Amino acid sequence: MLILGGGWFVGRAVVVTAEAADHQVTVFNRGRSAPPSRIVTRVSGDRTDPADLARLAEHGPWDVVIDVHGVVPRHVGAAAAALRDAAERYVLVSTVSVYRDWPREPVHEGSPLHPADPDADPGEWTWGTGVYGPLKSGAEAAAARVYSPERLVVVRPGVILGPGEYGNRLTWWLRRSASGGKILAPGSPDDFLRPVDVRDLADFVLRLVEREAYGVYNVAGPADRDTWGDLLDACLTATGTTAPVEWVDGQWLAAQGVRQWVELPMWRTAPGTWAIDTTRAQRAGLTCRPLAETVTDTWAWLASGGQPVTTDRQALHGLDSDWERQLLDRWEARQAAR
Numbered sequence: 661m662l663i664l665g666g667g668w669f670v671g672r673a674v675v676v677t678a679e680a681a682d683h684q685v686t687v688f689n690r691g692r693s694a695p696p697s698r699i700v701t702r703v704s705g706d707r708t709d710p711a712d713l714a715r716l717a718e719h720g721p722w723d724v725v726i727d728v729h730g731v732v733p734r735h736v737g738a739a740a741a742a743l744r745d746a747a748e749r750y751v752l753v754s755t756v757s758v759y760r761d762w763p764r765e766p767v768h769e770g771s772p773l774h775p776a777d778p779d780a781d782p783g784e785w786t787w788g789t790g791v792y793g794p795l796k797s798g799a800e801a802a803a804a805r806v807y808s809p810e811r812l813v814v815v816r817p818g819v820i821l822g823p824g825e826y827g828n829r830l831t832w833w834l835r836r837s838a839s840g841g842k843i844l845a846p847g848s849p850d851d852f853l854r855p856v857d858v859r860d861l862a863d864f865v866l867r868l869v870e871r872e873a874y875g876v877y878n879v880a881g882p883a884d885r886d887t888w889g890d891l892l893d894a895c896l897t898a899t900g901t902t903a904p905v906e907w908v909d910g911q912w913l914a915a916q917g918v919r920q921w922v923e924l925p926m927w928r929t930a931p932g933t934w935a936i937d938t939t940r941a942q943r944a945g946l947t948c949r950p951l952a953e954t955v956t957d958t959w960a961w962l963a964s965g966g967q968p969v970t971t972d973r974q975a976l977h978g979l980d981s982d983w984e985r986q987l988l989d990r991w992e993a994r995q996a997a998r
């Protein structure tokens with residue numbers, strides 16, 4: 661198989677999983693990211709450069725190409741076109757952000773998508789709301805323009821966590837737990853959340869590849885299993901901290917202007933946030949390890965010197981410590997006055 665990307669997080673997990681299953685793996689990236697393994701075949705190049713893609717195609721054929729990192733539609737379309745004859749099937753790692761109504765409403769694979777422009781290329785782009793989802797929707801359309809439905813798999817994960825994470829979500833909660841002091845936690849400890857472990861996502865992608873599956877699959881952790889209380893408990897246990905946790909009403913936090921999803925990573929009040937129908941993926945074999953294992957292993961990775969890849973996205977995530985203290989003071993004054 662050919663993996664476009666493979667060096668940061670999801671792609672890295674896919675490479676490790678594929679090799680463990682004795683697949684022959686070629687990775688294509690610019691060579692800035694360290695390879696997760698010495699036995700993969702490496703082809704260096706920039707996917708934005710048509711000449712590099714043409715040179716890549718000469719290294720084929722492959723049974724399948726897994727496009728892990730594709731976001732810009734024009735680049736996904738160019739890769740698909742260049743590899744059309746070199747790779748039998750195309751797997752695109754997309755996202756639930758492609759759904760027009762996510763996170764306001766529950767989504768299933770047939771829910772409406774953001775309008776897709778398969779030729780879009782905004783040049784510079786950021787992770788900002790209203791940018792990423794439409795781009796990924798366009799990326800799906802770009803792949804589908806080249807690969808017919810029975811040769812195409814689109815995987816749409818929600819939040820992905822685990823060793824190697826660079827979005828600063830679980831890593832932020834872990835570092836926050838480790839730093840001690842009273843921790844502001846959003847909503848109720850009984851609220852559910854459904855992140856998926858990167859290794860479970862990689863296993864699932866490989867399962868789809870091995871079964872020559874096709875179609876679209878939402879991917880998220882199990883419904884009604886893991887709570888915010890479980891998450892915070894696991895973070896405190898993993899980091900060996902005994903800091904008190906103050907659960908603060910979510911609507912009140914929103915009214916204070918706390919930026920949802922970013923300042924308190926993974927928290928938002930929109931009712932569809934975790935309402936992702938994953939029935940298809942479960943039927944196709946998605947299995948999810950306990951959240952506590954994801955948390956423990958991510959802390960072990962960080963504590964042993966694991967370095968998340970640097971992106972502009974990390975800086976978006978996390979609550980400033982002075983702002984957290986102010987919010988806790990305000991909340992406690994409000995509670996005392998009641």
Ligand SMILES: NC(=O)c1ccc[n+]([C@@H]2O[C@H](COP(=O)([O-])OP(=O)(O)OC[C@H]3O[C@@H](n4cnc5c(N)ncnc54)[C@H](OP(=O)(O)O)[C@@H]3O)[C@@H](O)[C@H]2O)c1
Pocket residue numbers: 664665666667668669670671672673688689690691692693694705706707708728729730731753754755756816817818819820821827
């Ligand atoms: N994180 C989440 O919670 C979440 C949720 C839903 C969906 N997703 C999706 O999951 C995927 C995450 O992928 P990842 O970043 O972890 O993938 P990855 O394959 O592990 O890492 C990205 C790779 O792309 C390479 N790369 C970057 N720019 C390149 C270019 N111009 N030409 C060639 N190679 C290039 C990088 O290597 P070099 O720097 O060496 O080139 C790196 O190896 C994305 O598609 C994202 O949309 C993420």
